[in-house]
Amino acid sequence: MDYILSIVVLAGINMIAVLGLSIFTGFTGLFSLGHAAFVGVGAYTSAILTYYYYVPFPLALLAGSAAAGLVSLIIGIPTLRAKLRSDYFAIAILGFGEALRVILENLEITNGARGLPGIDSFTTLPIVIFCLGGGILVARNFLRSRWGAACIAIREDPIAAEMAGVRLFQTRLLSLVVSAVYCGLSGGLLAHFLSFIQPVMFTLIQSTQLLAAVIAGGMGSLSGPLIASFVFIALPEALRVAQIWRLVAYGLLLVLIMVYRPQGLMGYSEISSFFSKNRSRERMQP
Amino acid sequence: MFLQTLITGLSIGGIYALMAVGYSLVFSVLNFSNFAHGAVIMLGAYVGLALATKLSLGFGLVLAGSIAGAGIIAVLNERLAYSSLRRRKAPSLYLMISAMGCAVFLENLVYATIGSRFYAFPEFFGRQIVTLGESSVSLLDVGAFVFALAAILGLHLFISRTRTGIAIRAGVSDMTMCSLMGVDLDRLISIVFLLAGGFAGVAGVFLGIKYLVYPTMGWVTNKAYIAAVIGGLGSLPGALAGGLILGVVETFVSVYISSVMRDVFSFTLLIAFLVLRPNGLLGRDSEEKV
Amino acid sequence: MTTPTPLLSVRGLTRDFGGIRAVDSFSFDVPEGSITGIIGPNGAGKTTVFNLITGVYRPTAGDILFKGEPIGGHRPDRIVRAGIARTFQNIRLFNRRSCLENVLTPLLQREKSNFFAALAGTPSARRTERSLREKAFDLLTSLGLDAFAPLQANTLPYGLQRKLEIARALATNPSLLLLDEPAAGMNPEETRSLARLIAEVREKFNVTILLIEHHMDLVMNICSPVIVINFGALLAEGTPDEVRANPDVVAAYLGKGRKGK
Numbered sequence: 001m002d003y004i005l006s007i008v009v010l011a012g013i014n015m016i017a018v019l020g021l022s023i024f025t026g027f028t029g030l031f032s033l034g035h036a037a038f039v040g041v042g043a044y045t046s047a048i049l050t051y052y053y054y055v056p057f058p059l060a061l062l063a064g065s066a067a068a069g070l071v072s073l074i075i076g077i078p079t080l081r082a083k084l085r086s087d088y089f090a091i092a093i094l095g096f097g098e099a100l101r102v103i104l105e106n107l108e109i110t111n112g113a114r115g116l117p118g119i120d121s122f123t124t125l126p127i128v129i130f131c132l133g134g135g136i137l138v139a140r141n142f143l144r145s146r147w148g149a150a151c152i153a154i155r156e157d158p159i160a161a162e163m164a165g166v167r168l169f170q171t172r173l174l175s176l177v178v179s180a181v182y183c184g185l186s187g188g189l190l191a192h193f194l195s196f197i198q199p200v201m202f203t204l205i206q207s208t209q210l211l212a213a214v215i216a217g218g219m220g221s222l223s224g225p226l227i228a229s230f231v232f233i234a235l236p237e238a239l240r241v242a243q244i245w246r247l248v249a250y251g252l253l254l255v256l257i258m259v260y261r262p263q264g265l266m267g268y269s270e271i272s273s274f275f276s277k278n279r280s281r282e283r284m285q286p
Numbered sequence: 287m288f289l290q291t292l293i294t295g296l297s298i299g300g301i302y303a304l305m306a307v308g309y310s311l312v313f314s315v316l317n318f319s320n321f322a323h324g325a326v327i328m329l330g331a332y333v334g335l336a337l338a339t340k341l342s343l344g345f346g347l348v349l350a351g352s353i354a355g356a357g358i359i360a361v362l363n364e365r366l367a368y369s370s371l372r373r374r375k376a377p378s379l380y381l382m383i384s385a386m387g388c389a390v391f392l393e394n395l396v397y398a399t400i401g402s403r404f405y406a407f408p409e410f411f412g413r414q415i416v417t418l419g420e421s422s423v424s425l426l427d428v429g430a431f432v433f434a435l436a437a438i439l440g441l442h443l444f445i446s447r448t449r450t451g452i453a454i455r456a457g458v459s460d461m462t463m464c465s466l467m468g469v470d471l472d473r474l475i476s477i478v479f480l481l482a483g484g485f486a487g488v489a490g491v492f493l494g495i496k497y498l499v500y501p502t503m504g505w506v507t508n509k510a511y512i513a514a515v516i517g518g519l520g521s522l523p524g525a526l527a528g529g530l531i532l533g534v535v536e537t538f539v540s541v542y543i544s545s546v547m548r549d550v551f552s553f554t555l556l557i558a559f560l561v562l563r564p565n566g567l568l569g570r571d572s573e574e575k576v
Numbered sequence: 577m578t579t580p581t582p583l584l585s586v587r588g589l590t591r592d593f594g595g596i597r598a599v600d601s602f603s604f605d606v607p608e609g610s611i612t613g614i615i616g617p618n619g620a621g622k623t624t625v626f627n628l629i630t631g632v633y634r635p636t637a638g639d640i641l642f643k644g645e646p647i648g649g650h651r652p653d654r655i656v657r658a659g660i661a662r663t664f665q666n667i668r669l670f671n672r673r674s675c676l677e678n679v680l681t682p683l684l685q686r687e688k689s690n691f692f693a694a695l696a697g698t699p700s701a702r703r704t705e706r707s708l709r710e711k712a713f714d715l716l717t718s719l720g721l722d723a724f725a726p727l728q729a730n731t732l733p734y735g736l737q738r739k740l741e742i743a744r745a746l747a748t749n750p751s752l753l754l755l756d757e758p759a760a761g762m763n764p765e766e767t768r769s770l771a772r773l774i775a776e777v778r779e780k781f782n783v784t785i786l787l788i789e790h791h792m793d794l795v796m797n798i799c800s801p802v803i804v805i806n807f808g809a810l811l812a813e814g815t816p817d818e819v820r821a822n823p824d825v826v827a828a829y830l831g832k833g834r835k836g837k
Contacts, residue, residue, distance in 0.1 A: 099553035145694035146684035160668035162652035165685035251391025258384035
């Protein structure tokens with residue numbers, strides 16, 4: 001039972017990060033190979049606060065999320081202002097994520113590459129459910145707001161979006177910060193669930209897994225990536241597949257999706273639309 | 287001290303350059319960052335290792351075998367993971383993600399089947415040292431450096447002098463036009479990947495001899511890609527210049543500042559070039575193909 | 577001559593691409609309330625002029641004055657807020673969004689709303705959203721697109737996509753509307769109904785219209801003044817009759833190419 005519980009909690013925590021990346025990638029159309037770094041920032045910030053400074057857990061979570069959002073500005077401002085090619089942007093953020101990991105590995109306060117043990121395990125299933133539920137609600141509200149509409153407009157056509165009055169740079173930056181905040185929250189929950197964190201938990205491999213969940217689940221969908229994320233975490237755990245074979249599968253999956261179904265499982269539609277009558281409008285080639 | 291650092295930097299840079307050539311070759315024709323190249327380098331090293339240890343072949347045959355093996359792997363990689371994307375003119379980002387998938391897949395496959403053990407090549411060159419004034423350098427480093435220069439020069443001549451090379455250059459400037467002119471695009475791209483793979487084989491063997499052979503030796507965050515960006519993705523002289531510059535600068539940073547800062551510095555350099563000078567030092571102007 | 581200040585005034589506009597001068601010290605005025613037409617052979621630089629006015633490109637030289645204020649080189653979204661909207665030659669809709677959302681997007685951008693209230697989904701944020709949705713629907717209705725409101729934009733037939741693009745442009749509340757080849761790919765019947773629509777839009781939304789067109793009869797019927805551009809430079813300007821009678825224009829259209837020089 002404990003084992004199942006821990007799978008569910010881990011999947012829930014991962015889903016929060018995927019939710020954030022989905023806003024950035026699925027709805028704003030920018031690809032990132034570095035979002036695990038924001039999970040790391042959230043994890044370390046919140047863990048350091050509760051571990052060294054006895055800050056209450058909810059406050060530490062908030063601080064971790066905020067720190068991730070702030071850190072995302074460092075990479076977001078120069079790269080998004082420069083309007084980089086989309087693949088260069090993904091690479092720049094990859095480089096940033098790796099640089100951040102190297103820094104985490106060499107700071108005194110993070111206890112370096114050995115990692116930070118003995119973090120209080122405050123994260124419980126109800127807290128995760130609360131955060132995930134709240135996260136989904138906020139994401140839905142965001143996407144319906146003027147900012148969300150602006151994000152989607154940019155994904156569809158940046159030039160037309162500008163001619164609809166959308167501020168390109170500010171909107172993209174906002175989307176990055178929002179997604180980083182989600183990742184930071186996810187990291188804070190993760191640190192206080194595992195009670196041990198280490199820089200190698202927040203590398204390019206993890207970033208690729210997050211991106212794989214968003215792409216496999218479907219661009220422009222919240223429910224698709226959430227389902228994919230749950231399946232990615234829960235299925236191999238349940239089948240007790242060795243970590244290494246999971247990575248083999250992730251890699252293969254990314255290639256197969258790109259080759260055969262780049263719109264992903266639920267590209268540009270939500271699970272709810274499968275239960276309503278007009279389900280004919282999905283399946284557009286991006 | 288200064289000269290020693292410079293020489294060490296150049297020898298590392300030579301290997302970076304050998305690795306970077308593959309990124310640049312593929313980028314110059316298909317306009318995307320082939321992150322799987324690092325995995326091909328790694329597989330090339332394993333092929334060479336198998337030939338050297340299981341069949342006890344000499345250095346020349348090991349190198350030839352590794353070039354052939356990695357070349358074939360690179361061609362297969364293109365056929366299986368990129369060709370259909372390329373034909374339907376998918377955004378270069380999709381190709382890059384597919385390449386990332388290949389890298390994760392191949393590397394972990396090796397991890398899962400062969401294991402994470404570090405393997406060493408037999409000592410082809412012994413531990414011979416060449417002395418230059420007050421500083422010394424291993425024969426291997428000199429060999430790698432000279433070989434890198436020769437190979438890149440050879441490639442440059444191939445591309446600028448031979449019929450196939452000229453077709454590749456035509457493909458670089460306009461793929462659609464090229465196919466209209468009756469050039470077999472698939473064959474051309476296979477040749478490009480064969481060349482890139484060949485260089486991966488060479489790089490894998492030298493890298494494996496200098497350091498060791500292990501699954502993550504060619505991982506994406508290896509510095510070769512950064513070298514290619516600095517020199518200008520898609521430019522062969524750029525790959526050489528980028529590799530040497532990065533090798534030297536990195537070595538100086540780690541000697542005179544700190545070895546921790548070295549990696550942070552390299553990644554910062556990567557971001558700075560992407561933002562400020564995305565065509566690198568010697569790259570051509572390349573707009574994203576939408 | 578022109579007594580009131582023109583709504584848009586372009587002076588010595590120049591734009592180079594590499595070594596090629598696409599627009600060459602081009603000057604013209606768009607009088608307030610007019611339907612001004614720009615015509616010219618293919619590759620004359622018409623769309624480049626639109627891209628310069630709307631901030632997609634920066635001018636190499638020259639001034640663009642809108643309501644007397646210089647806007648040359650400003651960011652597109654700022655120019656939109658100043659009151660210039662446009663459509664595109666190769667339709668650029670938000671393809672995977674519904675028709676309603678296409679029109680709603682610019683309406684939302686004009687709204688000053690509180691970010692955190694929107695995230696929390698407060699009643700007032702919901703009210704604003706609902707009222708804007710109604711406004712978007714009204715706008716679709718006024719262009720006869722209300723029946724298509726929930727449909728995904730790229731599922732509409734071509735002619736309606738053009739109309740939807742006009743609706744989206746109007747949603748930015750412009751005083752100047754730029755139409756880039758609105759009749760491209762239309763048959764004579766559709767072109768005539770488009771002409772009616774353009775006249776109607778000008779009345780109903782109180783906008784000045786500047787349009788690029790290849791369909792001569794459309795331009796000659798509804799536009800005045802007409803501006804002729806060739807090789808990026810002004811060739812002729814005047815009423816349709818004046819332009820038609822201009823020997824330079826006749827020469828350009830009969831393919832004699834660049835004259836003089």
